[in-house]
Amino acid sequence: MPVDQSLVGRAYPPTQPYAVSEEKVRAFVATTGATYDGGPAPATFPIVLAFEAMNAFLEAEQVDLFRIVHGEQRFSYTRPIVPGDVLSATLTVASLRQIGGADIIGTASEITDADGLVVCTTKATLVHRGADA
């Protein structure tokens, strides 16, 4: 079933505050075979927040995660993320179109710190292949 066109422009509730710890950054860095020795989190670390926001969005719209393939991801950073940050992501559906039975969902997530200041904005394109596609 195609995703409802009326979702464009809809913002979802912010994700629960997420405390960035050295342990979490270290585990993320370790997956790439590198060693974390302090300092900012890697450039793609904000996906942890964005992904949680996306999961909440998919759940709210009853879309199966396994039918989603990632089409595009862009990050713009206001400042580096460091351990000690407490972050939250707010997702908005930016665009929606259907191509060949697939929904092409454009999302924008704003990642803010405990003071409400934007740390990073990130845009994703999600390709949803419906069961009947």
Next chain:
Amino acid sequence: MSLAPQAFTITRADLVAYAEASGDHNPIHQDEEVARSVGLPGVIAHGMYTMALAARAVATWFPDAEVVSFGCKFTNPVVVPADGGAEIEVSGEAAEGDDRLTTVSLTVTCDGQKVLGLPKAVLRG
């Protein structure tokens, strides 16, 4: 300026570790049957994992730089076999702009085929 290419191997174990660290537990990155059921050729790497490896390459080339922006399209899946793994190569061209920002245009390939579309990082410092 051309940057020295960097090679990475992606194994199924890496995908399990990445799922845990990132929270992305989409079964298409773990389960052959689910992946095939949605028309994929097999278990594929998280696009974000390939992007994380590209970010690691950028951080290796420019260890002290602050990343201003980073983005790409995921144009071809990286299929990760159960035995061995998938070989990724990250190469890059760096250009300094008038704005004192450095743009790194990346090429990320698996078996010689580009897997990311126009991956680009903009750096400060």
